[in-house]
Amino acid sequence: MKHLRGLIGLVAVAALMGGVAQAQRIAKEPVEDYIHEPMPPGFQVIIAELEGPVFADAKGKTLYTWPLNAVRNGDLGERKNTPTCDDTHQRVSSGLQSPYPPGLELPDVENRPSCIQYWPPVYASADSKAVGNFTVVDRKDGRKQWAYEGYALYSSALDELPGDVRGGTKWWRTGGDGRETGVLRIPAGPPPAIPPQFAINQISAGRLLTTAANDRSVYVFDKDTATKSNCDAACLREWAPVLAPEGVKPQGEWAIIESSPGIKQWTFRKKPIYTHILDSIPHSRQGSDVPGWHNVFTQKAPPAPKGWTVHGNREGDVLADPEGRTVYIYRCNDDAVDQLACDHPTQPQVYRLAVCGKNDPALCNKMFPYVIAANDAKSDTRIWSVMDINPTTGKKAAPNDPGALHVWAYRDRPVYTCARDKKPGDIECDSWGELFGLRNGFKAFWVRDDFGGYHG
Amino acid sequence: MKHNSILIAAAAAAAAVLVSGAAHADDLLKDRTIGYVLINKAFATWQSADGKTECPQGFNHGPREQFKELFEGVTNKYAETQLQYEAEIHFPGTGPEPRVFFREAQGKTALGLNLDGKVGPNDFTGPDGEKGIDNQMYRVVGCTENYRGPDGSARHFIESYMQKFNYNRWLFELTNVDSLADDDDVTVTIYRGLDGLTTDAAGNFTSGGTQRVDLNRGKEFIYSMPGKIKDGVLTTAPADITFPESQQRGFPYQSVHAWQARLKLSPEGASGLMAGYLDVERWYHNLPQQWSTHHRSYGAEPLPSQYRAMVRLADGYPDASGKNTAISTAWEVRFAQALIMHPDAPQTIAGKPAKTDIAR
Amino acid sequence: MTEITRRRVLRGVLNGGAVTVGLPFLNIFLNGNGNALASGEKLPVRFGTWFWALGMSKSVFVPKQTGAKYELPEEIASLKNVQSHINLLTNMTAYRDGNFFCHYTGWVVYRTGISPSANLQAPSESIDTTVANQLGRSTRFKSLTATATGDVRSIISYENANTPNSPEFSPVNFYTRLFGPDFQDPNAPTFTPNPRIMMRKSALSPVMEQIKDLNKVVGAEDKQRLDQYFSGLRQLETQFDRQLTKPEPLAACHPVKAPKEEAKTGNDSVLVQQRHNMMTDLMVMALACDQTRVFNMMLANPFSNTTKAGYDKPHHTCTHEEPRDEALGYQPNASWFVRRSMESWAYFVEAFTKVKEGDGTLLDNVFIMANSDVSNARVHSLEEMPAFTAGRAGGKLKTGLHIDCKGAQASRLGFTGMKVMGLDIPSWGTKSNQTNKELGELLV
């Protein structure tokens, strides 16, 4: 991978070559089962901590696609079979994210990398042949590139070890409402091994299992066994068994039981599953407040760092540091045609400084302080990590640099708290920034929502 | 439990109504209690037919127009234009704005209530001649299209999200009421509700729906204050309150000092004005959380200029340095009569001990 | 020429798969005077829909007069030479029934009679699918959907609740799909029957076997009912037969030149109109060649990104942001976009009049309903919504009228369409959008 001018130099290329320990989490928590599709030689599937199974190339780098999506004044991203991410260094804004005009010279334009420097295409050799859903598409520069379901595949310069998914995520309503988040790259992965009646909803707490028809969360009951549902008549008034076809072939983690005469019910990981009749919003978690009942995740998100807490407020629950201060995530996607991100320490910081403290790093550090990590703090997951940051430049620093802060980070990006928050559960700085924090701004780390707001 | 206990209690009294039939206002009282749910809300902006009286220089320019005025021919660097404007929106100063001109609503007529009991020089006179109206917020928003009736964009979207997003459900319940015509001692209790609004065959919001009270996540929005009813008009004693107001993006709330309401009660509901001293910082802080600069340009709303006007026109609750922190404001509101249900035992999720596992 | 019975020809066709029928086709397949289908069946009535985005500017869209002679206000002035072929319906209502999603609820109520409970998730199949399922003759394509947005994600039709029908968005692909290699030109001598339909036909034989077994156990009266069922199977078989035989020649169907090059992508209103007109010409010819009898045309997405040269706001942003011009009483640029949409609607209707069919034109044998997603886009209102019909549906539909529907349910337009197409459905839609009444004033 061509070494980049200063900007991405810090990537420990050596670590990658060594193919250090698989990012497989210690298999205490079950991981998502997926359909083993035929893949081109060298491709593999890696279980990412948050996103579950994702495709990766031979070196373990996660693969992403950039599907076409609408921004306010037009469409960006790639159509099927037509990769557009190329070596051009964009210099001006596209003006597609209203109300600002196009043609504004982008910040730090001289050092702005090209699209493929951030998103190295997964090239295919001239003689590569299509395999399963993987096809070969032609790039404008004449080279061939692998595509999955027609969308060209890229890896991310930000990913270091196999299992890293730092380039893009499935968590935010990615690819959904580009009008607010901009057109994001999303990790490509094999379809989950779940019956067509079900769907997976990626939320911060993990890969939540819901019904496919209307996004209703499914639940399991402590009192049930693998072969018997103990939900009696009164219980059945609030919990509806998810009906299964008469003669379905049990496979993988799925089976069916006759929970009552003539009624076939799905079981997942040896537990009969239900929907909660009183749930008021799609992919709700209100049912898990009823003692004995739990939401079902094909794969739970890794736990927050030790000692961190979760607090309730007027909309739902948010993650907080040990002192109860709500934790915020900063996200940024610029307004150029190639929609490069601007929320990683190696990327321009001017966007963040504008909305966190009117371009004044000191005010930023006062209004949005980093979450300081103890010197010996250690994260046993990849998605949470500690890093050293120069608070003035916002860039990564060496551990013993003068003034460097040892801070907590999520997906290799520092997390923040908010000076305006006074008590646990406060969300004063939620949705703060351009397009209510979804385009260039801060969102609280929402763990649960009971009213069905837009959490990005 | 075969029957929901509160249902029986509330219903036993209802039967009395059923037997008596006619929906005369007093008949809606059930053990001296009646509930209402908010169905319409907008800033009370008095408007002349052609808008010239209060906005002789026309309406304000929005972000798109101000961008041209501020930066055209000056610079076309992203960081010095778009990011600079956004930075100014999120951290507005109070100094002069040379290249842009903010239009405040002129004239002496405005809707609203007399909040300070006095008739001061800056006060307005109501269209019906009432003196001493305090509504400086009218000057701030009166010439900004977003807030002007009948279909200013922000006005429309604030109301439509109030109607369709249950986070914003807002109730008040009158208790120990002897008569809805005259009663000089009633108790007004405000709650956040949990249920949607009821609509009729034509799609209008109507009375008679049920609203459960949110004693859990909505605990912070519960307030109680005395009220009086005279000739069918309810007036409440001033009280500092907060109420939820979100367009489903951020989840902010408004904070109002000396909030009070003057509402004409009818069998179907209540309508009139509510007013108070709106906390300037909180109202302004909510704007970028609610709707983006893109949406502000729907109704040509120049946020930085608007902040300066609010600070200038703030007329209440001075801070230590003597600078007023709140601005007299009035809203036109309409409520529908609703059957309010209090859950058996107040759940206490908000007070729940901290959990550690995100995915409990 | 030896007397070749239809049966032998069919058998030949069946066994040999692709068989070039090297014999003069005319006298075998046409009836006496050569203008109706061989089976003497009346020319088929087709069902179509058309969609434009972001409603109207009421003060310059809704005519003052109702009934037959109404003057076209300026926003729909471009409809003058199709005014006699269409009906303008105003003041219809789409009921929210407790849910509302900007720019989605409105058009989904017109097309399903149900207010959707989840954004971008259809509550059921759309009306074109319902009609396509009920139509007698199953043509090569069950239905055809095309969009002028150039975007495959523009959805205006649903096969069922979870399966949208993705539209044809590129004129070149649409041409190849319609008139490419596997196009069966009804007027050409060669014909290759579709193998899947062959198999469907042969699959009926075990079904017919079963009837013998049942006949042994039922009484006399029930035997009649089984016989009726058996004749139904026969009818199904002739259905498949008809699809396996060379279609009757259709004078109106003549080969169309392939589009020179791919239509330019881009949201400028002129480009959208170009793509719309190219797609319309292809769709009309597809109908003339009886490739389908149900069709949908979508001019723009509900959140329309169509732009106007020199104006910095696309249509959707403009409807929210442009101030109402006090003098004119409406938003001038927003109205500009609606006028361009109406020009496309005029082109669409006129294209049907250019195709001769029987003693009239294709427009005489078609029912088209046209609707938008809102009435006043600025506040997403679903009251006072406008809609159109076009065509005479084989003589069952009046034309040339402006009808003030006085707040009637929007779903009544779709219900009228289904009745005119001969569907026997007692009621359509749910909750407040449920209706069982047609728009009587439209019916002959």
Next chain:
Amino acid sequence: MAVFAKAGIVKAGPAVCLVAALALVSCSAPIGKDQGAAPKVASTPEPANDGSEKRLRVLSEAQYLNTLAHVFGPDVKTEPHFPPAQRYDGLLALGTARAGVSGAQLELYQKAAVTVAGLITNRERRGYLMTCKPASEKAADRACAQQFLAYTGRLLSRKPLPQAELAAFVETASASADKLQDFYAGLAIALEAMLVSPKVIFVAERSESDPQHPGQQRLDAYSLATRLSLFLWNAGPDDAVLKAAESGEILTPKGRARVVNMMLASPRLETGMRAFFDDMFAFDDFSTLAKDPKIYPSFTGVTAQDAREETLRTVIDHLITKNGDYRDLFTTRDTFISPSLAAQYRLPAPPTWTPYEFPEGAPRAGILTQISFLSVHSHPGRSSPTLRGKALREILLCQPVPPPPPNVDFSAVENPNSPIKTARERINIHQKNPACAGCHKIMDPMGLALENFDAIGRYRDTEKGAPIDASGSLDGKAFKDVVGLGQVLHDHPALTSCLVKRAYSYGTGGSAKADDKDKLDYINARFAEQGYKLPDLLRTITLSNAFSRINETPAPAATAASAN
């Protein structure tokens, strides 16, 4: 007890109404005798009888879709819009024993079959719904096709397919797979054909001689399994019931009892009984119900939908969950309310359905006073004692009322600004005109008792200012208000016998006829002994010879209807 059979009355006319009235009067006399439950007596034995007719029925759309949902999963859905059945002798279900399948309808079945077969064999579902994989996806695989088609054929046609027919379907699947070079496309072609085959669409009952009773015919095991399943679950038999038929266990009294008890204990009984009562109460009228939005703005499409659900939920909860007395349905104050109904009853109710009991002394007692009956049997803008009275007679008492004579002058009734205020004054006009009095005498009294409820079921005690008099009498028993009417209905013998008649004909798929009188009397007697409990009634019917036996001699060629 004289019950009208609609077909028997040749033409409407004044004389006819008089006959109907007389018959009623005569029938009112014996009411007193049945009053009060007979002393506990050993359960009445079933009289010797030769059961019902063997019938050929068409599956209803609900039965077709329920079967598909249980065999292939709730997400294998299609909206076929089959034309609605015709109501015959009070039930749509009986129309299916007379309906045919026209060519046009068969095309709907075929198109629905294409959708269903496509869903089953698509890439997502095939792994779950098919127990085997083809050797190659590009060619036929007889063994796998055989395994799947045998399994599916058995569940869809409600009995294992004979070897020859199965072989024909497998042959079709293989030929198609080879022709289309796609195993799953070939399988879909065979599945489409099976889904439109007569053994799936029709329910052809077969009989066999009864070894214990030589010369007596009875339903064979599979036909009995199907009759039971369509009656109790409104769907085809599942694997367990089919196994009981395969082993012949279902033909033994003990075996049939086990299967029936299993089916009665299943939650699917609720689906079956909802379908039965929705049919019996003629609730399909809701699909065309519309109220004038100007007069009744609060009555929306949602209210109509919830009103239908309220009554069905009350009936199922009372009769099945609580195993209550059928007669108490007409006096109970228990019901279920949803938010939209709560607004009509002016009660608070949380979202979803909540059990609720009207307080003592409230005018709401019995399902008659629920919004469903009151709104569906009213005009769009006004209540109608006649419509309500007629509905109660025909639906709850199985007493059809002849249609009005063609030359009725409605002007006196319809003119809006007449001095008449209440419905009772309007109705009295009918009493004066002999042509009308006959029938109106048997309809209006009950309807007038319900005048305290307007056209959308809201309570009122005055109409245009005049107080409403809800008193009246039913077949000689007087009552002073609607609660009184409920009590009189509770004790009316025709109430329970009507349910028995409807249930027996719904279960056997054909209307009860003259020579069924002794069977119905037996069932009625058992029903009374067991305290008028629905599950017991269903058990009595399904375990009776009247249900399982077949009278081989087909009914006389004349139309099946005969006065009974």
